[in-house]
Amino acid sequence: MTFKTTNPYTGKHLADYPAYTDAQIDNLLTRAAAQFADWSMRSFTYRADCFRRLAVVLRQRHDELALLMTHEMGKILAESRAEIEKCAAQCDYYATHAEAMLHPEAIDTEAQLSGISYEPMGVVLAIMPWNFPFWQVFRYAVPALMAGNVTLLKPAPNTLGCGLAIENAFREAGFPEGVFACLLVDVPALTPIIADDRINMITLTGSERAGASVAALAGANIKKCVLELGGTDPLLVLADANLDAAAKAAVTSRMSNAGQVCIAAKRWLVEAAVADEFTHRVADLIRAIRQGNPLDPAIQMGPIARPDLADTLRRQLTTAQAQGAQLLVSGSGEGTLFAPTLLGNVRPDNIAFREETFGPLAAITTVRDAEEAIQVANKSRYGLSAAVWTTNLDRAAQLARQLQVGSVFVNTVVRSDSRLPIGGVKKSGYGRELGPTGIREFCATKTLFVA
Secondary structure (H helix, E strand, C coil): CCCCCCCCCCCCCEEEEEEHHHHHHHHHHHHHHHHHHHHHHCCHHHHHHHHHHHHHHHHHCCHHHCCCCCHHHHCCCHHHHHHHHHHHHHHHHHHHHHHHHHEECCCCCCCCCEEEEECCCCCEEEEEECCCCCHHHHHHHHHHHHHCEEEEEECCCCHHHHHHHHHHHCCCCCCCCCCEEECCHHHHHCCCCCCCCCEEEEEEECHHHHHHHHHHHHHHCCEEEEEEEECCEEEEECCCHHHHHHHHHHHHHHHHHHHHCCCCEEEEEHHHHHHHHHHHHHHHHHCCCCCCCCCCCCCCCCCCHHHHHHHHHHHHHHHHHCCCCCEECCCCCCCCCCEEEEECCCCCCCCCHHCCCCCEEEEEEECCHHHHHHHHCCCEECCCCCEEEECCCHHHHHHHHHCCEEEECCCCCCCCEEEEEECCCCEEEEEEEEEHHHHHHHHEEEEEEEC
């Protein structure tokens, strides 16, 4: 089997990558398991030095890696460059803070000595998506490896070049062989890999369907998972919000990366008193977005990453309109160029409300008041993140506690941050990445009690 990568804007073939053979997979598993015994015993200082060198490599190869990302999945160059820098900053952050995050904790009991420590799990299998082909990898890999684990990465088939470029960057930074390696395999090959005793833990970022499948396999083999899955994240705009700032943030959140963001604000729940004004503001902003060649500095949005994904989005749009949604903004667009789109009159039973729309499609639902906004926001099988816009911060804090999501951002765009854990509830998955909580997800908690 051979994987083929394609430029989503031009449609041109980029490269061929033969799938790894059973013998290659076995060798990588054996090497990773052997390397874990050494890497896990290395000091935090040693591991931190490796990651600081990796940050340097990323910054030195900044333009080259950003261009590769744009060619493979279509995001504009400015977004690709920002992603590479975010990965470098992630290396620096955990190199500085990981040891303190995992410092053993003393607990006062009747024992002479008692407490807990955080020990690495072993070999972590990571199944990562294409929408942030560098950041999604560094988001899990840096804390997991700083904790003493090693990892095997299965990159998405359409961004294999990015996955291998990350592997080369680790090698160039001087990491020991086997600490980080790519697995170029198709989905059926994952079943025996997950079952293999040399794999100790699995992390996946992807669809609900993929998460359910991997969780079932992991559960059958009694292995821990961290899952970040789909989202239909709500953005609540209350009547007292700064509408200019809220409108700009809503459009930025929904339209960045051509709308291919898990934590993007996908459902805009707006109080009736300001619904018309808010709709007018966001419509003007969406109409002004320039879409086209992602290599052109004047372009603000590139294509959808694959033709089949654009087709799925168009089917959802057609169904949403048939179910009563009003098309407020939509430009021309063919193939992978799905035009930035705004829907109004989106009811909770509409497909644009119920399903994740992974692209530049925003949906407005008008609500009576904040109480109804909370009720409507929680009418979702997903619970990844949410945003609340209001000048009443006490009220915002109350509403945040009622939202059934993993994180709430008030008066700003939801985003991932090395300092704060990210993850979801309900069908958006379980477990956390980033922050002190995130690094501990990749550890086993060990109790020590000395009588």
